[in-house]
Amino acid sequence: MNKRGLWCYFFVSTVLLSACTKNFDKINTDPNATTADQFNPNFLIAQAQLTYSQTGYSQLLFQSMWTQSLASTFAYYGNGDKYVQSGSFNDYIGRVYSEGYVSETNAQEAKNLTESKSQYANINKIATIMKVLTLQRVTDTYGDVPYSEAGMAKQEIFFPKFDKQQSIYNAMLSDLEVAVGGLDETKDKPSSDLFYGGDIAQWKRFGYSLMLRVAMRLTKVDEATAKKYAEKAFAGGTMQSIADNAKVKTDNANGYPNAIVNALLTTDDFREVRWSKTLIDLMKQSADPRIPAIAEITIGDGKAANENEKKPGDNTFALQLGLPNGYDLNGGATDITTAPGYPGATPADASLDKDSPAPLGKYSRPRLQVYYTSTDNFNPVDKSTINMVLTYGETELLLAEASTRGWNTGVAATHFANALHANIASLAQINAAAAIKTEDENAYVSAHPLSPATALQQINTEYWVETSTMFMFNENWCNWRRSGYPLLTPVKYPVQFDTEIPRRVIYPITLAATNPNGLASGVASLAGGDKFSSRVWWDK
Template sequence: MKKHIHIFFVITLLSLTACDSDFADVNTDPNNADKELFDPNLILPTVSYNYGNLTTGYTGPILFQSMWVQVMASTSTGEANYYSNADKYVMSGSTNSYIQGAWNQGYEAASRIAQMQSLAEEKGMPNLIAVGDIMKVLCLSYVSDIYGDIPYSEALNAEGGTTRPAYDRQQDLYPVMLSDLEAAILAIDPSQDDITNDVFYDGDLDQWKKFGYSLMLKLAMRLVNVNPVLSVEYANKAIAGGVFESANDEAVLPSDETNGYSNSNANALRIVGDLYEVRWSKTMIDYLQATDDPRLAVVAEIPEAGLKANTDISLEGDNTPAQQQGMPNGYDMKGGATDISNEPDYPGGTGSGDDITPIGAYSRPTAIYRNRDATIFVLTYAEVQLLLADAAIRGGYNTTLTAAEYYANGVTGAMQALNKFNGLQVSSEDISEYASANPLDISSDDNALKMINEQLWATTGLLANYNEAWNNWKRSGYPELTPVNYTGNFSNGMIPVRQPYPSTESTTNPENLQQAITNMGGDTWNTRVWWNAE
């Protein structure tokens, strides 16, 4: 598989370089390739890898959302001080650059999709066009969930003369994206063109339909608090159409470090500063320890004693569950009131003399997160089952199982997905025993929704899908988190619920940007996107 991915990427990038030297720009002409010489299927793996880069590494999630929702924590005062914008909501030197990462990467991916579809239309490839529409909704819904109102209906039309597209209001955008997604799924026809160079499903059109319907379910469930009628309508369409039925269906992106297509989260966590300072949050470790969750031994380790051992990537730590201790969010190593040594449950440092480290006793991610060949999780069976459990509790949705059954499936799927990191494993026996010993609490709807959505937070967080952990927290309110109120923070002591628009938009699309800001009621870290109603 890795060999094929490498061939697809190399051919694609060479072809794109030859036909369009400005291809990376958001508003470039997408139609310069000669249709007689170029197979648009070659763009598909590049688009897929673009999406993987969008959701990982320094594009944003590991720097912002991973710690906003207390999956990770950091003292962020040493080499990796750029994590201050995550753990403490305080500006770092590169925060403004990080703000625009998801925007630029999302529209770059969408631009490539538009080019692929234009060429596919010329060659009569309706299935590739449909798959492109699914990928477009995937990419731009991701961007919208971070920023709110975004260009969609007028976007990607620089060739047609639209270089300053209007922003679609999110309350208008979501119905359009759901409709576009439905149309794309229904357009898939096995009697038409084959999908080739497909790193997700190897051209299996039935799997693309399942992915499309599963994405539809996720987007529909975003709307439970603001448009329940539309939520029920499209969630029921997704259920009837057929969502993921097992872990074999889920959308995962393979990485290939040997040929330059590595997992960007792993790239970050292999940097000495990140390796040392990024730890699991106390919120996450406490959650896993409360139920003897078997994932704990797979994801967390205490490094060997001393500063040198804590910064040596070749040394693995102690993954004994009882030894793990999460780092509380919001502390530093500056010697003042918020110094980590002043935390009430501070375990003390490790090492001695010049080799001492104040944070060495806190749990960090294990080597599976530092593996540059690690899988990138796009949408999992576990997420789908847990969203169906949420729907079953709320009522009005055409669910076929009980919420408790969906929940058990979700827990099982979460642990099966974690094993796809191909490192330490959760045994099938442990999975079965844990699911049986920890059934859904159905004594009240509130208890059930709390348990379901805490599991969604843990599942997406442990699979390094930090942005999704944040989005579902915004949607559901779970887990119930205590914000950090660190001196000089940019969100008034609140957990950020949005990223401000990139500063470049004020020069490239100023009038439409200003209209979007007016429509949204501001452009701050605390400005809620439409579906994130209070």
């Protein structure tokens, strides 16, 4: 190449290079990308709420049966029913952790996007409340977990420290006090709020009710702090009626199916998951009018009838029978046919080819018309189902307990009666088919006043019944660990990972690779090591 050609080459190259450099940012920017200034943080609040509420197998396989709300002969549920490793064990020990931090990350990002922006003042506070709601479940399940550094990958914190649970609880109470106190009904309202449709007054009552629940978790380890914040919550104003119940409506018709319903409609689950004998027996002893609202037995004989998810059952009170925990269908010493009081199988339907008997056909399952309506089987117009999050009834029970302890939270007997009314009436919010006659509700409440001599047992046993019938099994398990009520007998079964009812879930196995230092710190706080029998800080 001669000098003139070489000069031309460098000239053209320089021009092209300078042109590319000048437009580098523009060329390498996605024109369809959304920036922080453009993104609506309301969507993140809604996503955090939905994720938090969609518990599905993450509470069905463990918590629902550890507390003997449900029972199952199906091997997949051995984790919960019998304390035996089964049913994707390593996956499900991590579900509360992974789902919790997905929800928390959405809440934290909503906080990031709304910080110091007056037009989103309430959204910012609600995001904090959502963070507390979500991470209380996570820390209650495992023990020490990330809180102060959670959801801070943008700040390049990729291995968040595991905060001590005592520190987490102190931070949650402090964060709630600031957040709820900062809510202002004259300012912005969330536009994608699945709980309350943007009602800030209800968010205040929710925030104070959550503060009460957080505070009451400390009754065994820090009564002074529990009392302080329970009284603050009561003075601030907790939920006032079932209209304040926090719930998420899922809608199968619009692509948001219910995770719990989807799990239980799996053929084996539907055929073999039943209400526990412990629950049904206890409710029958008190002639609880909720039994026909929540339970039914299969109508018809044989396996085909027992698997028919489109045919409602018989909800007659006298026919309901709970399945005892700890049995299987394996034909050995723990086969359900060996259980005391076994009612016998429903025989095969002779009119059907190749039908077989149904060993569980006479045991009570959750009522289809109440808990399963997100499918096409009943109501072709409304395919929605409700996930309950926190209720007025729970709140009144906690206030009743606080008052029983001598704290300034009102009259215990009044709170307890309010709770009974609320817990019965709230079932109709799940589905109108569960509505109970007002006269039956009133008669039950009148027949079960709070007795000072047995108040703690009454209050916390009712808490267990309410959270069982509302399918809130995570909270059910947590409050049982805290209160000790009702008195439960552990299941005995061969080759268990624990011989007592588990007090926590072991840490997800993935943490050994993704956050080994955090994991080591969390395990070090557990007196018994990383075991199901070890107790978290507040569970003494």
